[in-house]
Amino acid sequence: MAEDDGLYAVTPRTKVKRSAARGKYDKETVHAILDEAFLCHVAYVNDGQPIIIPTAYCRIGEKVYLHGHISNRLLKSVQSGAPICMTVTLMDGLVLARSTFHHSMNYRSCVILGTGEAVTDLEEKRAVLEGIVEHIVPGRNAEARNPTEAELKATSVVALELSEVSAKVRTGPAIDDKPDMDSPIWAGVLPFDQVKGVGEPQPDPQLIAGVEVPQYVSKYCRPSSKEVF
Amino acid sequence: MAEDDGLYAVTPRTKVKRSAARGKYDKETVHAILDEAFLCHVAYVNDGQPIIIPTAYCRIGEKVYLHGHISNRLLKSVQSGAPICMTVTLMDGLVLARSTFHHSMNYRSCVILGTGEAVTDLEEKRAVLEGIVEHIVPGRNAEARNPTEAELKATSVVALELSEVSAKVRTGPAIDDKPDMDSPIWAGVLPFDQVKGVGEPQPDPQLIAGVEVPQYVSKYCRPSSKEVF
Known part of the structure; x- marks a missing residue:
């Protein structure tokens, strides 16, 4: 063997x-x-x-x-x-x-x-x-x-x-094309975990300065998740 | 049609x-x-x-x-x-x-x-x-x-x-056999949601008085969920 x-x-x-x-x-x-x-x-x-x-x-x-x-x-x-x-x-x-x-x-x-x-x-x-x-x-x-x-x-x-x-x-951050890297668009990871649910947004390490986390990320929800418990 | x-x-x-x-x-x-x-x-x-x-x-x-x-x-x-x-x-x-x-x-x-x-x-x-x-x-x-x-x-x-x-x-609570219903065993639902993760334990509506939520329920976790974020 x-x-x-x-x-x-x-x-x-x-x-x-x-x-x-x-x-x-x-x-x-x-x-x-x-x-x-x-x-x-x-x-x-x-x-x-x-x-x-x-x-x-x-x-x-x-x-x-x-x-x-x-x-x-x-x-x-x-x-x-x-x-x-x-x-x-x-x-x-x-x-x-x-x-x-x-x-x-x-x-x-x-x-x-x-x-x-x-x-x-x-x-x-x-x-x-x-x-x-x-x-x-x-x-x-x-x-x-x-x-x-x-x-x-x-x-x-x-x-x-x-x-x-x-x-x-x-694992890890987004992999964007070079020409997009200096766009003022928020990029990052929104972590999920079975037990903890959605975590704090993790901004991309190369995000250009001054780009805020958009609300659709910071207040992420699914259609019914507001009502579950 | x-x-x-x-x-x-x-x-x-x-x-x-x-x-x-x-x-x-x-x-x-x-x-x-x-x-x-x-x-x-x-x-x-x-x-x-x-x-x-x-x-x-x-x-x-x-x-x-x-x-x-x-x-x-x-x-x-x-x-x-x-x-x-x-x-x-x-x-x-x-x-x-x-x-x-x-x-x-x-x-x-x-x-x-x-x-x-x-x-x-x-x-x-x-x-x-x-x-x-x-x-x-x-x-x-x-x-x-x-x-x-x-x-x-x-x-x-x-x-x-x-x-x-x-x-x-x-949906709903556990369906136990009649002879088990008056056992002093905690029963209930531990809700999960994609966005909110694990919620508050929901004790069974017919739980006998005085049965506490066990720690393995109230502190529910998975092997790595402590370290995710």
């Missing part, structure tokens, strides 16, 4: 082509993304039609685990050994360039290809379900009423090995 | 099976989800393997639009007329039940099936790209340097009609 170099083998299917420098194949980056997020999108193919479903997950070692009710179509498909894709995305910020063309986002994403494997042993199921709760709300298992055998049997658990995996990461 | 009843036709492929009561097929719900989020996940099938890529989008009327560099593999696939799926998910809150089995999330998601169509007319492209910027950062188009013809030509724009569409929405 080859020594673990901390990297996932790059395959033609996982090699990042666009902005190849943003492609990451090291376990540290992949694990950090998987451990920070808790919602993933999983796709399976039904009669040629891809279907993407959002769901919770956790990582334990070199596997990620999905769960759901035994009647869940996604899990049935995943357990059948059909090829699936699981993508995890963390949106870290809106990148406002001087030109609309160079607007971008800072993000960390991870794409996992493979086939699922049903976890049927009740004690292994129990460990995975604890893992999912602990991943999403650390500390919760110790307090909540733990699953009964009937509940374990009513739950499907599926494992997906971290083998064909790639991450893609964009 | 049939009168518009504000509903998308339910097809065997879009009918929500699990928790069917959470399935929504009305334009108002679908549009609200699409207008609140700005990041979607799009899947295409390559040689039997589904691939999910996160990307930005906007809705204009009964179409959603994707864009990217002309060399972008996802867009090439979408333009080829192959079946694709676009899913938009808003995670609105963690639902902590008294039993781990009934833990859940509040969310609003929307699944769109169909085939893409390339937008090639430069003025239509310009309108869509403005639409995407305006959707994500309202007010930005008026200030940033708008696309040149060369930039428009370097950008692929693809439309996807809102025709085979379903939404799924979960």
Whole structure:
């Protein structure tokens, strides 16, 4: 067995082509993304039609685990050994360039290809379900009423090995064209975080003097976010 | 042509099976989800393997639009007329039940099936790209340097009609089993919002008196969220 170099083998299917420098194949980056997020999108193919479903997950070692009710179509498909894709995305910020063309986002994403494997042993199921709760709300298992055998049997658990995996990461300020650099247009990053929400705007390091943060950035909101809580 | 009843036709492929009561097929719900989020996940099938890529989008009327560099593999696939799926998910809150089995999330998601169509007319492209910027950062188009013809030509724009569409929405408190209802276990919802981040915990309306919000809820964080900004 080859020594673990901390990297996932790059395959033609996982090699990042666009902005190849943003492609990451090291376990540290992949694990950090998987451990920070808790919602993933999983796709399976039904009669040629891809279907993407959002769901919770956790990582334990070199596997990620999905769960759901035994009647869940996604899990049935995943357990059948059909090829699936699981993508995890963390949106870290809106990148406002001087030109609309160079607007971008800072993000960390991870794409996992493979086939699922049903976890049927009740004690292994129990460990995975604890893992999912602990991943999403650390500390919760110790307090909540733990699953009964009937509940374990009513739950499907599926494992997906971290083998064909790639991450893609964009960080940093906008990359504008030279002729735009001395325009009096505000440029910078508006950071996002799952827990903290939108943060303080980060002006571009090369922003020309005297350009104020526009209100549509400093008071950023979405249609309903004013009313949520 | 049939009168518009504000509903998308339910097809065997879009009918929500699990928790069917959470399935929504009305334009108002679908549009609200699409207008609140700005990041979607799009899947295409390559040689039997589904691939999910996160990307930005906007809705204009009964179409959603994707864009990217002309060399972008996802867009090439979408333009080829192959079946694709676009899913938009808003995670609105963690639902902590008294039993781990009934833990859940509040969310609003929307699944769109169909085939893409390339937008090639430069003025239509310009309108869509403005639409995407305006959707994500309202007010930005008026200030940033708008696309040149060369930039428009370097950008692929693809439309996807809102025709085979379903939404799924979960709201409200945890649904625990009767025997668990008088346990002295904190239950409630920890709300999430893209802009505001994590909000104040909302105790379950039937929580028994004297149960304090646990620290793992009131001080909720993710591994790196302390260091983001």
